[in-house]
Amino acid sequence: MNSSVIISHAAASDRADFYKKTYTHVAMAILAFIVVESFLIQVVPEEFILGMLGGRFLWLGILGLFWLGSYVSEKWTLSQSKTVQYAGLGFYVLLEAVIFLPLIYMAATYAGIDVIKQAGMITLALFVGLTAVVFMTNKDFSFLRTAIVVGGFISLGLIVAGAIFGFNLGLWFSVGMVILAGASILYQTSKLKDAYSTDQYVGAALLLFSSVMLLFWYVLRILMSRRS
Template sequence: MNDSLMVSEISEVERAEFYRKTYMHVALAILAFGAVESILLKVVPMEMILSMMSGKYTWLLIIGVFWMVSMLATKLSFSVSKTTQYLGLGLFVLIQAVIFLPMLGIATLYAPEIITQAALVTVFMFAGLTAAVFLTNKDFSFLRNIIVIGGFVALGVIVVGAIFGFNLGLWFSLAMVALASASILYETYNIKNQYSKGQYVGAALQLFSSIMLLFWYILRIFLSRRD
């Protein structure tokens, strides 16, 4: 059958296969992220890792690069060519590993058990949100505008915070957990309704991105409790 057909238009068997491929690629992306992160933590000096957190303009540069690479990776992941799709997913995994390096470096140095705790909370929240979409069959497409507006507001707050050096605090992290949760609901809804049969790599990238956003802010919350 044509890969351009929407998931909602294909048979139950083909739909189940699309879901299997999508979530398998999400799992592989998470495993690849863990592997790359482990290598980076071993080869990059801790002084360099900590300097990424202390330099406000360095952090702004990282955010800018992340934004551009994310857009490029997303575009590549929806290419007709499967090779290009995997290139996009791999590029996104790599940039996520670099972004996470400072915070995971600090957690590894001072409280390594927090990483496992934050990962478990992320997994349980992701499982619950996914179940909510698949079991209720509700329309979560209305979340798109909330996520877009919330994303731009959050980016603006992060940039201003980095420039003027103020702590965004617990409430901002909780708000971002809510935004990431909404993103997971929206992307899971899209997996059921909006993607075509051949777009499982792109769907996996979008879902992986939302999971990593959730993990980032849950980890921040756990770390803030150690201060």
């Protein structure tokens, strides 16, 4: 943390400016993701994408790199340098685009572009709704932290086990992950005022963007399962 004012202690005008910048950057990150993902779909060879789908241990390696990259990018977004902050956010957007590549390919190929659009609209509606709940009720959702941490470790263990042993986690796992992502959005949104200072809106945007993308991933998987 730097020496600037924590949001909960800032003036009302500064808080409003922080939230405006944060959600603007979330929107910019989503748009950047769409652009990068569209580019990757066009230029990455189909054989490479299919290799990501078929190689369990390759997929585990990619996930490992993603977690490492997520940690690095989060640290960058909390830097006092705006250049480093934006580099962190941009790096994370690129990581998400790579991770989403096989899922988007499968959705476009076997379920159709409309499913991707529907998943995006549902994700956006859920994000806006959950965000509105936090700001309209002014409720502290910090009590969700333990459930989110435990749920995160359990889900990660199941994902790794599924990748190693080759079993499908199924529809109900996706439903559970949507609930977990929704809880994360509630918790993260309510804690912004206590965890970030007025000039750390890029880091706050990355935090929310990561939960939005997690939500989108499993909403899309649910819609795809209904088409199969």
